[in-house]
Amino acid sequence: MAQILDPLPPEQSETVLCCYVNATSKIQVARISNIPNWYFERVVFPGQRLVFEAPQVAQMEIHTGMMASAILSDKISCDRLVIKEPMTYELNTDSEATIDSINKKPLVPPINTKAGDTTKPLTIASLVSVE
Template identity: 75%
Template sequence: MAQILDSLPPEQSGKILCCYVNATSKIQVARISNIPNWYFERVVFPGQRLAFEAPREAQLEIHTGMMASAILSDRIPCDRLAISEPSSDDLDTSSDYVDDPSNKKQIVQSISPKTGDTTKPLTIASLASVD
């Protein structure tokens, strides 16, 4: 999902959809500071994926959290983080479907039901006090 909380200034054109993943075990702060009249700063937790819209010339600064401080650990041009959005051709759901016999691979194995009694007695663990 694209970030829409802080919309770009109206004079900005050529925005791109970007994605950054925090592949570290530390909390990071992602910040764009080179675009005038626009504030973008987000906390990115370990393993979290951050999707956002930004001008093509924006640079994402990554500040890695330390005890009571943060260190600028990377500066990434947003055009390197760009992800492609599906075009209308990719989402075409017209009825021009061709039945392709090579596309009939079984994706999910069928589930065969078990026969016979599958019930088992319930064993309850109990605690006893020891003096």
């Protein structure tokens, strides 16, 4: 995943894919300041999910916004925010059955679809007259 605005410095080879969720009702600012030559700061709205790539040693600071200020409310190591990347078999979107090479059985059964029209007319109740 590329950081479009501020790419990671080239000397940072050990990167991880991370996710932070603002579970509060306040606006937060997520900032990583312990990586030299890299600026990472994002506004995270209530309920928003922030997915980003960062060095494994990065520390995320969470600043919670008040009326005219922000308070450092948490420091989280990015290795605690790592999300597991999907395996190649999880990315298969074909409706064909995938065969297990050991047991020779389908891992996921194929999707059964009926041929023909499956729609039915919609019956709507209506008001005939108002007195």
